[in-house]
Amino acid sequence: MEGLVMTAQLLLGLAVLVTLHEFGHYVTARMFDMRVDRFYIFFDAWGKKLFSFKKGDTEFGIGWLPIGGYVKIAGMIDESLDTEALKAEPQPWEFRSKPAWQRLIVMLGGVTVNVILGILIFSMMTWGYGESYLPIDQVNKHGIVALDLGKEIGFQTGDKLISINNRRLEKFKEILGAEVILGDNVVFNVNRGGNMIDIPIPVDFAEKFTDAKGNTFIEKRHTYFIQEVFPNSNAEKGGILPNDEILTINGQGAKFFDQLTTIFQENKGKEVNILVSRNNREVPLNVQVGEDGKVGFASNTTDFEYAHLEYSLSESFVLGNRRAWSILYENIKGLGKIFRGEISASKSLHGPIGIATIYGGVWDWKKFWIITGLLSMVLAFVNILPIPALDGGHAMFLIMEMVSGKALSDKFLERTQIAGIIILLSLMTFIIGNDIWKHILN
Numbered sequence: 047m048e049g050l051v052m053t054a055q056l057l058l059g060l061a062v063l064v065t066l067h068e069f070g071h072y073v074t075a076r077m078f079d080m081r082v083d084r085f086y087i088f089f090d091a092w093g094k095k096l097f098s099f100k101k102g103d104t105e106f107g108i109g110w111l112p113i114g115g116y117v118k119i120a121g122m123i124d125e126s127l128d129t130e131a132l133k134a135e136p137q138p139w140e141f142r143s144k145p146a147w148q149r150l151i152v153m154l155g156g157v158t159v160n161v162i163l164g165i166l167i168f169s170m171m172t173w174g175y176g177e178s179y180l181p182i183d184q185v186n187k188h189g190i191v192a193l194d195l196g197k198e199i200g201f202q203t204g205d206k207l208i209s210i211n212n213r214r215l216e217k218f219k220e221i222l223g224a225e226v227i228l229g230d231n232v233v234f235n236v237n238r239g240g241n242m243i244d245i246p247i248p249v250d251f252a253e254k255f256t257d258a259k260g261n262t263f264i265e266k267r268h269t270y271f272i273q274e275v276f277p278n279s280n281a282e283k284g285g286i287l288p289n290d291e292i293l294t295i296n297g298q299g300a301k302f303f304d305q306l307t308t309i310f311q312e313n314k315g316k317e318v319n320i321l322v323s324r325n326n327r328e329v330p331l332n333v334q335v336g337e338d339g340k341v342g343f344a345s346n347t348t349d350f351e352y353a354h355l356e357y358s359l360s361e362s363f364v365l366g367n368r369r370a371w372s373i374l375y376e377n378i379k380g381l382g383k384i385f386r387g388e389i390s391a392s393k394s395l396h397g398p399i400g401i402a403t404i405y406g407g408v409w410d411w412k413k414f415w416i417i418t419g420l421l422s423m424v425l426a427f428v429n430i431l432p433i434p435a436l437d438g439g440h441a442m443f444l445i446m447e448m449v450s451g452k453a454l455s456d457k458f459l460e461r462t463q464i465a466g467i468i469i470l471l472s473l474m475t476f477i478i479g480n481d482i483w484k485h486i487l488n
Contacts, residue, residue, distance in 0.1 A: 048407025055405035056398060057112055059418045061087060063160070063425055064115035070159030071117040072104075074152045081139040084118040113398070113474070119152070123459045124435075146448045153440040160426035161370065167419030169366025175412060176356040180218040180266070182207055184350045186237075188267040191304040195254055195263040200245040203267065203304065206237040218266060224376040227252050228383060252383055256393040270303045270345040279342020284333030286343060290322040303345065311339040373423040397474075397481035434466025 065087050075082050082104045086095075090109035098107030109115070118124065121140025136143045141152070185207065192201035207215050210226065211233055226232055232247040248254075255263065272290045275281050292300045295309045296318050309318070313335045320331045333341050357365060383389040396404065405417055430438040439462070447453050 051407050051409055052402040052405055055409065055414055056402040059401075059405065059414065059421060060112055062418060063163075063422055064088065066159050066163055066422075067156040067425060067429070068115045068117045070155035070157070071119070071152060072155075074155035075117070075119050075141070078144055078148045078152065079139060080141055080144060080152065081120040082117055083120055084116070086117075087115045088112045089114060089116070123456060123463055146444050146453075150441055150444045150448070153437050153444060154430075157426045157430050157437055160422045160429070164370040164373070164419050164423040164426065165363075165367050167366075167415050167422065168369040169363045171412070171415055171419070172357055172365050172369075173359055173362035176354055178352055178354045180350055181353050182215045182218055182220075184352075185218050185266045187349060188269070188302065190264040191267045191302075193263055193265060198254070199248060199251065199263070200243075201234075201236070201264055202238060204238070205243070205264075207234065208237055208242070209235040211235075221264065222262065224372070224379065227255055228376060228379040249388055252380075252389045253393070256389070265304075266350070267302055267304060268347040268349040269301055270306070270347050272343050273346040274344040276342040276344070280334045280336060281342040284320070284341070285329075285331045286320070286322065286333065286341070287324065290324050290329075292320055292322050293328065294321045295319070303347070307339070310335050310341065314339050370419070370423055373420055374427050377424060377427040391476075392480050392484075395477050395480065397477040399478075399481040399485045403485060433469055434462040435470055436466065439466055 068085060068087070072082055072085055084105045084107070086107050086109050088096075088109035089111040090098075090107060091111045094110050096108045096110055098105055100106070116124070119141045121136060121142040141149060189204040189206045190196075190201065192203045192205065207218075207221065209215055210220070211231075212235060215221075220226070226247065229247070230249075232251075234245040234247070236243050236245060270292075272281075272286060272288055272292070275286055275288055292306060294300055295306070296313070298305070298309055300306045300309060315335065315337050317332055317334050320333050322329050322331060335341055380389065380394065384391050384394060401417075401421070405414065429436050430441070432438045432442040434440075434443075443454055443459065443462070
C-alpha cells in the first residue's frame with residue numbers, strides 16, 4: 047500500500063509540475079501568434095498515448111512515460127528532430143519567423159512558471175500553516191546527543207549550541223540548513239562544561255552527511271517516561287508499567303533516553319536489573335533485553351516547548367519568495383560541490399524512485415505541497431542549465447543570436463540538439479540506474 051501511495055504522489059506531483067511548465071511555453075507561444083502543434087503531459091514515446099483531443103491547431107494529450115512532457119511549436123528544432131518541416135519557406139506563425147527576443151521569452155516561459163509556482167506554494171504554506179520550531183534554549187536545557195558523525199567532527203554529548211560562525215542560533219532546525227550542510231568554512235560555537243569551544247565543519251561534511259543514519263549528526267538530549275508498554279513484550283513480563291521512570295540499569299544512570307538506548311544496545315539478549323521510580327517508590331525489576339536492543343515500550347518526554355509563529359499574507363509572500371530563491375542557490379552550491387568532487391553524484395542525485403521515497407508512503411497534503419514546491423524550483427534550475435535540448439540551451443543560443451545579430455544555422459542547431467539529447471539520455475540512464483541500485487538492489 048505504501049508503494050501505491052508513493053507512486054500516486056509522485057505522478058500527481060509530476061503532472062502538476064509538467065503541466066504548468068509546458069503551459070508556460072504554450073501561453074507565451076500563443077501570445078506571439080506562434081502555432082502550437084502538440085501539448086503533451088508525459089511523453090508519448092513510440093507514438094503510444096493514454097488520451098488525446100484536438101482543439102484548434104493543437105493536439106492536447108497525456109503520454110504513458112512519466113518523465114516529463116513537451117510542447118511542440120511549429121518551426122522549431124526541438125527534441126523531435128523533425129527537420130523536414132523546416133525545409134519549406136518560413137511561415138508567419140512559425141517559431142523561426144519571430145524575433146529572437148520573442149523566441150527567448152517563449153523558451154523561458156516554462157522556467158518562469160516553475161519559479162512562480164514555487165514562490166506561490168511556499169507563500170501559501172507559510173500563510174496557511176505558520177511556522178513551528180524548537181527554540182535553541184529548549185535544546186540547551188540538557189544539551190545535544192552527539193551521533194557517530196557528530197562525534198567524528200568533534201561534538202560531544204552534553205554540548206550546548208550557541209552560534210554558527212558567531213551568529214547566534216534561535217531555532218534547532220538551523221543546524222540542518224543548507225548553509226551548514228553545503229557551506230564553506232562553517233564553525234559551530236558550543237558551550238562545553240562552561241567553556242566555549244569552536245567545532246569546524248570539514249569540507250567533506252556534505253558527503254558524510256548523506257551517509258549518516260537518519261540524515262543528521264546531532265540530536266536533542268531529553269529525559270523520558272514510559273508512555274506505553276506493549277502486550278506480551280519483555281517489558282510487560284518484567285513488570286514495567288506506564289508512567290514508570292527508569293532511574294538506573296545495572297547500576298548505571300539512565301536519566302536520559304540516549305543513556306537508556308546505549309545500555310540496552312550493550313546488553314542485547316541479556317537480562318538487566320532496572321530500578322524504576324513508581325508512585326514515589328523505588329521498585330527493582332529484572333527485564334530481558336531483546337536481540338534488537340529493545341524491551342518493548344514506547345516513551346515520551348515533556349522536556350520541550352515548541353514555538354509557533356503566524357504570518358500575514360504579505361509577510362508570507364516575503365518568506366515564500368526568500369525560501370524559493372534559496373533553493374535555487376542551494377542547487378547551485380550543491381552542483382558546484384559535485385563538480386569539485388566534494389559530494390558524490392551517486393549519493394546526492396535522485397531519480398523517480400528516490401523522489402517517490404521522499405514523498406513517502408503516507409499521504410500528507412502539507413508534506414506533498416512542500417516537496418512539490420521544492421521540486422518546482424529544482425525543475426526550474428535544471429531546465430535553465432545551458433545544455434542543448436534544455437530550455438537553458440535554447441536560451442543560450444538565442445542570446446548568442448541577439449548579441450551577434452546573426453541567426454545560428456539550422457544544421458548547427460540540429461547537431462547541438464542531438465548532442466544535448468545524448469547528454470540528457472546519459473544522465474537519465476545514470477540517475478535511474480543509480481535509483482534502482484540504491485532503493486531496490488542495494
